[in-house]
Amino acid sequence: MSDDARADLRASDxxxxxxxxxxxxALAEGRLDMSEFEERLEQTYQARTYGELTPITRDLPAPGVTPPPVVSLRKDAAVDGGRDEDWSGRIVGGEGSSTWAVAVMSGFQRRGRWTVPRRFNCFAFWGGGELDLREANFADGEVVINCxxxxxxxxxxVPPGVExxxxxxxxxGGFDxxxxxxxxxxxxxxxVVTGFAFWGGVGVERKQTRAARRQAKLDRKAALRELHADFRDDVQQAHRRMLEGHKDVLRGHREERRREPRYED
Structure with missing residues (x-):
């Protein structure tokens, strides 16, 4: 796969x-000031592809390494410390909560905690439907949604991590x-999304649950607060060291003046 094609791949959390x-x-080492750090951090959490992530650190060396780091454009297998999703607990077997849905000049929706069957058939004529799999269980490791x-x-x-x-x-018409x-x-x-669209369309998007998005936002705010607190502590320590240095200089001047000989008229 070329670098241009890899740059279009979606980035993970x-x-x-x-x-x-x-x-x-880079902030701790003084390579970025606080405003640059906040700007780049915001770009990082808004980035959706590797092509958007790579330029953010292009001019920064990795800690203890001279060459600048480049975000890997290869999707490595997830390891401990990556996503916390336990997929084994969500592939439950069985027949599924429902196996079909129809919308004729109306709509249908499947969302929340439901079990996706091995094959789900849905039909829409002058209508629409939504299948939300973010909190769903799966009857098998591969499911087919025929639209x-x-x-x-x-x-x-679909949730992050699902192929x-x-x-x-x-x-x-078309399929996304x-x-x-x-x-x-x-x-x-x-x-696997299959089917047929005539003057219509089937969209596919990848989103976290609202709870996961809220938690990620809270984590980012907590990290920023911690960094601001650390930065304030560093500034205060620097000021204290500067004041102690001034006091040492003043004490040295006083000592020199006391040692100077005095002449009386």
Whole structure:
């Protein structure tokens, strides 16, 4: 795969945290001031692809290393300390909560805690539907979602770490391919999207749950507060050292003046 193609791959939360760690080290070493650090950290957590992450640390050396680091454009297997998702607990077997959904001039929705069957069939005619898999369990390690959209639309939401394969056919319509081709986490389920769209469309997007987004936002704010506190402590310590230095100089001057001979008229 060429570098240009790799740059379009979606970055994971672990990738963004690696870049954030490099920025924190650069702030501690004085390579970035606080405003530069905050600006780059904001860019890091907003980055969605490797191509957006790479320039953020291009001019910064890794801690203790002379050459500047480059964010890896290869998707490595997740290790402990990466995502905390336990996929083994979400592949539960069985038949699934439901196996089909229909929307004719109306809509349907599957979300929350439900079990995705091995094959789910859905149909929309002048209507729409949403399949949210972020909190769902899976009947098997690979599930197939077959979508038929006639002058209608469907939206499939998958969590980070799930591999998506899109095989649908569109006639004056289409299937969203943006999330296809991104390797999944080890042990994560595989979602295959098939079907047919005529004057309609099937979208696929990858999103965290609201709870995960809220927690990530709280963690970022806590990290920033901690960095600001550390920075204030460093400034206060520097001021104290400067004052002690001034006091030492003044004491030295007083000692010299006391030792100077005095002449009386």
């Amino acid at each position: 672990a990738d963004r945290e690696r870049v954030a760690e490099i920025l924190r080290d 038929v959209a006639i002058m209608g639309g469907m939206q499939i939401v 998506v394969v899109v095989r649908g056919i569109g006639v004056m 391919q943006r999330e296809a081709g991104i390797p999944g986490d080890p042990g994560a389920p595989r979602v």
